[in-house]
Amino acid sequence: GAVVSQHPSWVICKSGTSVKIECRSLDFQATTMFWYRQFPKQSLMLMATSNEGSKATYEQGVEKDKFLINHASLTLSTLTVTSAHPEDSSFYICSARHQAGGDTGELFFGEGSRLTVL
Amino acid sequence: GQNIDQPTEMTATEGAIVQINCTYQTSGFNGLFWYQQHAGEAPTFLSYNVLDGLEEKGRFSSFLSRSKGYSYLLLKELQMKDSASYLCAVMDSNYQLIWGAGTKLIIKP
Numbered sequence: 001g002a003v004v005s006q007h008p009s010w011v012i013c014k015s016g017t018s019v020k021i022e023c024r025s026l027d028f029q030a031t032t033m034f035w036y037r038q039f040p041k042q043s044l045m046l047m048a049t050s051n052e053g054s055k056a057t058y059e060q061g062v063e064k065d066k067f068l069i070n071h072a073s074l075t076l077s078t079l080t081v082t083s084a085h086p087e088d089s090s091f092y093i094c095s096a097r098h099q100a101g102g103d104t105g106e107l108f109f110g111e112g113s114r115l116t117v118l
Numbered sequence: 119g120q121n122i123d124q125p126t127e128m129t130a131t132e133g134a135i136v137q138i139n140c141t142y143q144t145s146g147f148n149g150l151f152w153y154q155q156h157a158g159e160a161p162t163f164l165s166y167n168v169l170d171g172l173e174e175k176g177r178f179s180s181f182l183s184r185s186k187g188y189s190y191l192l193l194k195e196l197q198m199k200d201s202a203s204y205l206c207a208v209m210d211s212n213y214q215l216i217w218g219a220g221t222k223l224i225i226k227p
Contacts, residue, residue, distance in 0.1 A: 006160075034215075043205065043217040044161070093160050107151075107215070109160040 003027055004096050006110030013084055014118055020080045021113045023094030029074035030096035034107070035067075038091045050077045084117045091115075120144045122218035124206050129224045130196055138191045138204050138221045146211020152180050152191045153205040155220065161205055164191065193223075201225045 003026040013019050023033055031052050036044040048056045048069050056069035068080040077096075081088055091114050095107040121143045130136040142150070149168040153161035167173055167182035167189060179192040191204055203220040210216055 043219040044207075045217075046215065091158075107163065109162065112158075112160040114158070 004030075004094065004108045004110040006094055006113055008113055009111060010114050010116075012116045012118065015085050016083055018080055018082045019084055019115060020078055021092055021094075021115075023077045023079070023096070023110050025075045025096045025108070028096075030077075031074060032097045033071060033077040034095045034097075035069060035077075035079050036093045036095070038093060038112075044093065047079075081115065084115070086117045089115055089117045120208075120210065120216050122206055122208060122216055124204075124218045124221045126219070127222045127224065129226060130193075132196055132198060132225055132227050134196050135192065135194050136196060136223065138193075138206075138223065140189045140191070140206035140218055142187050142189070142206070142208045142216070142218075144208045144210045144216055147184060148209040148211065148213055150180075150182055150189050151207045151209070151215070152178075152189075153207065155203045155205055157202075164204075196225050198225050198227070 005024045005026055007022045011019055033050045035047045037047050038044050046059050047062045048058045050056045050069050050071040052071045052074050058064045066082055071077040091112050093112040094110040124140045149166055151166050152164040154164050155161040165173055165180035167180050170182055170184055172181045177194045182189045203222050205220045206218040207215045
């Protein structure tokens with residue numbers, strides 16, 4: 001099946017610093033990538049939808065200036081958490097929709113990145 | 119509002135069968151997904167239903183009734199590795215996925 005790779009898997013940073021998380025589709029082109037956040041024992045929460053070559057669409061309550069999303073190519077999307085604070089500590093997961101899958105295509109998930117802000 | 123309900127936790131015995139239910143109320147419907155998530159890992163796709171009925175895939179089966187807003191995931195011949203959270207998600211009329219909170223399945227020997 002299709003592979004989505006996410007990096008880094010773990011990151012620990014100091015409060016006030018910025019962290020970049022990469023999401024790559026390794027063997028397919030993904031016109032749309034999704035970024036989620038998951039707090040312990042809670043459901044996945046969609047943060048934003050990223051379309052290649054255009055601005056990301058953010059969900060209500062997600063600060064677009066704090067969570068910068070760039071989808072520069074059909075195989076790479078990045079999420080940058082700017083000026084991170086302890087409350088941003090979470091599990092961040094990306095997913096990509098296979099271009100051939102259309103609107104109801106299967107989503108392939110990255111491995112997730114666990115961010116801990118001290 | 120949009121809502122997905124599934125039990126918080128279930129316990130079953132190795133080798134047995136377990137059914138995890140999911141009910142939903144969403145603005146529109148473009149399919150229902152089941153994902154498996156082991157602790158600390160990203161979800162992996164199990165099944166997709168858009169028409170009423172049962173979809174069987176090996177030990178896992180998924181059922182959908184659109185008129186009742188109801189789905190279930192059936193796991194047969196349970197193995198210890200099936201211990202995980204099972205997430206139900208519905209794609210609404212805007213093709214957005216609405217996620218349930220997940221059902222933690224505990225398998226006992």
